Amino acid sequence: xxxxxxxxxxxxxxxxxxxxxxxxxxxxxxxxxxxxxxxxxxxxxxxxxxxxxxxxxxxxxxxxxxxxxxxxxxxxxxxxxxxxxxxxxxxxxxxxxxxxxxxxxxxxxxxxxxxxxxxxxxxxxxxxxxxxxxxxxxxxxxxxxxxxxxxxxxxxxxxxxxxxxxxxxxxxxxxxxxxxxxxxxxxxxxxxxxxxxxxxxxxxxxxxxxxxxxxxxxxxxxxxxxxxxxxxxxxxxxxxxxxxxxxxxxxxxxxxxxxxxxxxxxxxxxxxxxxxxxxxxxxxxxxxxxxxxxxxxxxxxxxxxxxxxxxxxxxxxxxxxxxxxxxxxxxxxxxxxxxxxxxxxxxxxxxxxxxxxxxxxxxxxxxxxxxxxxxxxxxxxxxxxxxxxxxxxxxxxxxxxxxxxxxxxxxxx
Numbered sequence: 001x002x003x004x005x006x007x008x009x010x011x012x013x014x015x016x017x018x019x020x021x022x023x024x025x026x027x028x029x030x031x032x033x034x035x036x037x038x039x040x041x042x043x044x045x046x047x048x049x050x051x052x053x054x055x056x057x058x059x060x061x062x063x064x065x066x067x068x069x070x071x072x073x074x075x076x077x078x079x080x081x082x083x084x085x086x087x088x089x090x091x092x093x094x095x096x097x098x099x100x101x102x103x104x105x106x107x108x109x110x111x112x113x114x115x116x117x118x119x120x121x122x123x124x125x126x127x128x129x130x131x132x133x134x135x136x137x138x139x140x141x142x143x144x145x146x147x148x149x150x151x152x153x154x155x156x157x158x159x160x161x162x163x164x165x166x167x168x169x170x171x172x173x174x175x176x177x178x179x180x181x182x183x184x185x186x187x188x189x190x191x192x193x194x195x196x197x198x199x200x201x202x203x204x205x206x207x208x209x210x211x212x213x214x215x216x217x218x219x220x221x222x223x224x225x226x227x228x229x230x231x232x233x234x235x236x237x238x239x240x241x242x243x244x245x246x247x248x249x250x251x252x253x254x255x256x257x258x259x260x261x262x263x264x265x266x267x268x269x270x271x272x273x274x275x276x277x278x279x280x281x282x283x284x285x286x287x288x289x290x291x292x293x294x295x296x297x298x299x300x301x302x303x304x305x306x307x308x309x310x311x312x313x314x315x316x317x318x319x320x321x322x323x324x325x326x327x328x329x330x331x332x333x334x335x336x337x338x339x340x341x342x343x344x345x346x347x348x349x350x351x352x353x354x355x356x357x358x359x360x361x362x363x364x365x366x367x368x369x370x371x372x373x374x375x376x377x378x379x380x381x382x383x384x385x386x387x388x389x390x391x392x393x394x395x396x397x398x399x400x401x402x403x404x405x406x407x408x409x410x411x412x413x
Contacts, residue, residue, distance in 0.1 A: 002088035003095045003111060005081040012227055013086020016053040017060070024054070024351035025392035026385055027061055030358050034065030039362045041066035046117035047220070048109060048127045048341045049148055050078040053097040054089040054350035058121075061358060063092050067119075072096050072112040074123035074148075075293075077332060079090045080340035087299045106130075107271060113138040113243040119364065120145035120167075121357050124293045125155035132159065132166040144168035144364040146357050150183070150214065151269045151293035153374075160374050168370035170360040172353075175377035179215050182353040186345030188219025189337065191291045192227070194342030198316045198331055199287065204228030209261035211254060212268035213240040216291060220265050234256045234273075254278055265337070266297035275299045276306055284326040289337040300334040316341045357387045 021028065034040075045062050049055045051073035059071040071087065073079040084096040109126055118134040118141045120127045125147065131139040144167050147153055153173050159165045172178055196203065208224040210217050211234045221231050221244070233244035234254045241251045258265075258278035266273045269292050276299065290297045304310060307320040319327045320324040333341030344350070359381045364370070390397060398407070407413050 002093050003057040003097065003108065004084040004088050005097045007085050007088065010085040012090040012306075013053075013056070013080070013082035013084065014089060014179060015086075016080070016083055017056045017086050019092070020347040020350075021057055022025065024057060024354070026351045026388045027057060027358065027402065031061040031064050034061060034358070038066035039365060040119070041357035043118040043143075043365065044068045044070070044115050045119045045121070046115075046127060048073040048074045048112065049121060050074055050336075050344055051084055051094075052078065052080045052339070052344050053083050054344065054347055054354065056083050056090075056092075058354040058357060059087060059092045059094075060090055060353075064365050065115075065358075065362075067091065068115070070095065070112045070115060070117070074107075074126060075336055075339060076100050076102070078344070087128070087165070098200040101114050110135055112379045113242045116141045119361050121148065121361070122146070122152055122169075123148040125152040126157065128152075128159070128166060128169070132164055134167070139166045142167035144170065144370055146170040146172045146364075148178075148353070148357070149173050149293050150179075150216070152335070154269060156213050158375050163372075165372045165374070167372055170363065170364065171374050171376055172356050172360055175356045175360075176355050176382045177352045178377075182345060182349050183215035183353045184219040184222075186219070186293060186349035186353075187216040187267070188223040189349075189366050190338035190342055190345045191220050191289070192223050194288070194338045194340070195265075195289060197262065198314065198337075198341040199329075200314075203263070205264035205299040206230070207232060209234060209254075209264045210249075210295070211264070211266040211273045212270075213237075213244045214267065214269075217267040220228070220255055220267055220291060221247070221395060224263075224265075227250070229263075233263065255281075258282055262335040264298070265290065265291055267288050267291045268297055269293065271296035272299055273297045274289045276302045278327060280305055280324070281308060282326065282328055285329060287329045287331060288334065289331045289341075290334050291337055293336065295333060295335045298330070298334040300330055303328065303330070338371050352385055352389055355388075356381065 045067040070093045079096040081097045088094040160168045180296040210221045232250045235241040258281040309321040321327045
């Protein structure tokens with residue numbers, strides 16, 4: 001039985017799901033094959049990814065492939081209640097309510113796991129965390145799973161080092177079809193979509209501070225520059241900092257950037273990137289946003305303790321007034337701004353990311369035996385998705401001749 005806010009919202013949710021399905025051709029092709037071959041017949045799949053329309057489509061495709069699917073969100077503020085109801089009305093068990101407390105969020109994750117899944121799709125590692133701890137009793141049928149995001153991969157690698165992974169896991173985030181496309185172009189667009197929609201303010205002419213210059217940070221900085229912002233990058237990696245410099249961005253520590261930024265975007269996967277010492281230096285009406293998975297990059301709790309006043313200024317924007325009279329604006333409680341304050345990545349982007357998820361799960365069930373470790377997505381899956389996406393976009397590329405392959409793979413020439 002699904003747990004959603006209101007099934008009366010289902011029609012609106014189904015419209016959103018049907019809309020994105022029209023713009024996800026790679027996943028549609030996989031769905032057509034899955035419906036014929038039923039690769040997940042008799043298997044139970046638990047999914048914890050941001051519960052919006054593209055994720056709902058993935059759950060529906062897995063169901064068409066024969067799976068019994070339970071789907072929940074991976075962030076309390078990214079769940080869209082109408083989509084949750086719409087997916088539930090389409091026969092996929094759905095456990096998601098927008099804005100729940102931390103305990104209620106964990107309870108929804110537990111409900112999702114109660115049917116003892118064979119496979120999991122995780123975004124940030126919350127399902128694996130439970131299956132390796134509080135809900136280990138639900139892990140008895142586990143074959144393996146997939147991890148969607150950079151932060152989740154870091155957690156899985158730590159578990160692998162300690163020998164406590166509950167099952168084999170696929171590093172979906174590291175696939176070319178995922179991080180080249182999703183992290184850079186998806187995050188680059190969706191972060192600014194969330195910020196601009198929420199603030200109704202211009203980006204051009206402002207100083208944007210991007211903390212973290214990985215694939216996601218590259219996308220955020222690139223789009224900010226394209227809209228006319230003056231972009232500053234903060235990094236801990238010397239080569240990423242040099243890369244940012246070569247792209248024409250200013251590079252400096254956060255201690256220096258804090259005083260000049262108008263909009264701050266953290267994209268690091270780490271904690272305490274922006275803290276009290278930085279808040280004290282910031283301009284009046286600076287905006288604090290986070291595009292990393294967890295809400296610990298901007299120390300909002302510390303800001304709240306420093307503030308003499310806090311008030312909701314617009315939907316999804318809370319102002320914190322400091323003793324010096326300056327007000328700092330936090331968007332989406334410091335949670336993932338592109339989902340807490342927006343609709344997430346465009347459908348065409350998630351088409352490729354979720355195609356990787358679907359095909360990686362299929363690969364898992366075809367293996368004879370797997371160790372409890374982190375596996376790379378096979379190159380042939382990446383290549384297949386890339387070529388299908390090109391065809392869907394009406395594009396074509398060259399192919400190597402036999403002589404060229406021999407030249408590239410040998411040394412005699």
